Amino acid sequence: MTASSFLSTTNTFSNSLSPTSLTPTSSFCLKKQNVSYHLVCKASSSSSSDEHVSLSKRSFAFSLSSVILLSLAGRVDATPLEAEDDLELLEKVKQDRKKRLERQGIINSSVKEKGYLQEVVYKLSEVGQAIEKNDLNAASSVLGSDWISKANSAFGKLTESAEEKAEADAFNASISQLISSVGNQDVESSKLAFVSSAVAFEKWTTLTGLDGQLKGL
Numbered sequence: 001m002t003a004s005s006f007l008s009t010t011n012t013f014s015n016s017l018s019p020t021s022l023t024p025t026s027s028f029c030l031k032k033q034n035v036s037y038h039l040v041c042k043a044s045s046s047s048s049s050d051e052h053v054s055l056s057k058r059s060f061a062f063s064l065s066s067v068i069l070l071s072l073a074g075r076v077d078a079t080p081l082e083a084e085d086d087l088e089l090l091e092k093v094k095q096d097r098k099k100r101l102e103r104q105g106i107i108n109s110s111v112k113e114k115g116y117l118q119e120v121v122y123k124l125s126e127v128g129q130a131i132e133k134n135d136l137n138a139a140s141s142v143l144g145s146d147w148i149s150k151a152n153s154a155f156g157k158l159t160e161s162a163e164e165k166a167e168a169d170a171f172n173a174s175i176s177q178l179i180s181s182v183g184n185q186d187v188e189s190s191k192l193a194f195v196s197s198a199v200a201f202e203k204w205t206t207l208t209g210l211d212g213q214l215k216g217l
Contacts, residue, residue: 103160103208103209104209106157106158107158107208107209107210107213110154110157110158113153113154113157113158114154114210114213114214116147116150116151116153116154117151117154117205117210117214118214118215119147119150119151120147120151120201121214121215121216121217122216123142123145123147124194124197124198124201125216126138126142127139127142127143127178127194128194128198130142131182131187131190131191131194134187136182136185136187136190139182139190140179140182140183143175143178143179143182148175151171152168152172155168155171155204158208158210159204159208160208161207163207164204164207164208167200167201167203167204167207168200168204170196170200170203171197171200171201171204174193174194174196174197174200175193175197177189177193177196178190178193178194178197180193181193202217205217
């Protein structure tokens with residue numbers, strides 16, 4: 001029997017009885033029945049509400065647990081990648097250090113080549129002073145010696161990277177232009193070619209790490 005049927009039956013039954021026909025006992029019984037019904041409905045409603053709250057709490061707890069687990073899983077997945085990146089970086093640092101040490105060893109053992117390069121510094125200084133005095137004959141005399149070919153011998157042994165080779169080539173191109181300009185008695189062109197030669201040589205020594213081992217730079 002539903003709650004509405006129960007109430008309808010109760011009302012019909014109550015209306016069919018006259019007030020005088022109700023004894024204290026029967027009146028008490030009806031009231032008691034109504035009270036019992038309301039208590040049952042209230043209890044049922046309260047139970048349903050509590051159950052809904054309980055389910056909501058369980059759903060929230062499950063969702064929160066899922067988020068935490070996914071977050072932890074993401075961290076676990078990321079940890080090996082980070083470790084791998086660290087190992088690759090460490091390996092690169094080791095390789096770079098190994099190359100620097102090998103390069104330094106070659107430079108330290110290249111005593112003859114360093115002597116050739118030191119001579120380049122001195123000869124360029126002499127050429128520069130001669131050009132500054134407009135004495136291109138003296139500059140031509142300096143440029144006519146074998147120090148340029150010796151410099152190229154040192155370049156060939158100590159040059160490694162493409163950038164270093166580019167500066168060595170720039171030096172040779174500028175020196176050729178300098179020789180030509182001096183031979184033509186062109187002071188201004190000689191000055192420009194001299195500056196280009198000196199700059200290229202200085203860049204090459206910086207790239208190779210020889211700038212700190214040569215005097216006059």
